[in-house]
Amino acid sequence: MKLLHLDTSALGANSVSRELSAAIVARWQAAVPGLTVDYRDLDANPLPHLTGAELTGANAEAKAAGDATMDQFLASDVIVIGAPMYNFGIPSTLKAWIDRVAVAGKTFRYTEAGPEGLAKGKKLIVASARGGIHGHDADFQENYLRYVMGFLGVTDVEFVRAEGIAYSPQHRTDAIASAHASIGASNVEARELEVA
Numbered sequence: 523m524k525l526l527h528l529d530t531s532a533l534g535a536n537s538v539s540r541e542l543s544a545a546i547v548a549r550w551q552a553a554v555p556g557l558t559v560d561y562r563d564l565d566a567n568p569l570p571h572l573t574g575a576e577l578t579g580a581n582a583e584a585k586a587a588g589d590a591t592m593d594q595f596l597a598s599d600v601i602v603i604g605a606p607m608y609n610f611g612i613p614s615t616l617k618a619w620i621d622r623v624a625v626a627g628k629t630f631r632y633t634e635a636g637p638e639g640l641a642k643g644k645k646l647i648v649a650s651a652r653g654g655i656h657g658h659d660a661d662f663q664e665n666y667l668r669y670v671m672g673f674l675g676v677t678d679v680e681f682v683r684a685e686g687i688a689y690s691p692q693h694r695t696d697a698i699a700s701a702h703a704s705i706g707a708s709n710v711e712a713r714e715l716e717v718a
């Protein structure tokens with residue numbers, strides 16, 4: 523069983539989403555013997571913007587890196603993403619990763635009945651951190667991730683959320699504690715049974 527762990531925060535050791543994504547992965551490692559974890563830090567090692575030269579293969583190096591990103595995604599059973607809210611959306615480093623894994627004919631296709639996600643059977647857990655507290659209309663981070671990953675067939679999605687962390691130091695402490703408390707073992711156990 524393979525778990526893909528992505529971090530995207532630019533705030534390094536001060537990052538809330540990094541702390542939470544690490545806690546989520548540690549829980550999976552404790553619960554699932556033999557779990558393989560692939561880790562990518564998309565802040566330290568970002569993928570470049572997707573370009574025409576990569577799409578056509580004119581830039582062979584970029585195409586190979588994009589193909590490897592797709593292969594790594596397809597091979598994963600569980601994906602854990604540390605995803606801060608940046609300007610109401612996701613970090614551009616995470617968008618660059620999505621641009622490599624959302625590919626027609628590989629992870630989705632159009633049929634006469636409409637679009638169909640092809641990356642089925644995966645579980646996604648998002649460690650979400652935001653400075654403010656946002657209603658549905660101003661949330662282009664979690665809503666976007668749920669929508670785009672669902673479009674690819676990843677419909678089993680869980681959010682572990684710390685929000686309002688910029689309101690005050692107490693808000694930050696409470697939000698992080700509440701997010702840690704919400705990291706449940708239930709899905710780990712369910713998945714373990716499924717795989718066994």
Ligand SMILES: Cc1cc2nc3c(=O)[nH]c(=O)nc-3n(C[C@H](O)[C@H](O)[C@H](O)COP(=O)(O)O)c2cc1C
Nearest residue numbers: 531533537538539606607608609610651652653654
């Ligand atoms: C570039 C940037 C843009 C941000 N934009 C928003 C925003 O639109 N809404 C919000 O609530 N917080 C925003 N924040 C605050 C972050 O969401 C908050 O600091 C969060 O903890 C970041 O996650 P991290 O701690 O894992 O880095 C922004 C922070 C940065 C650095």
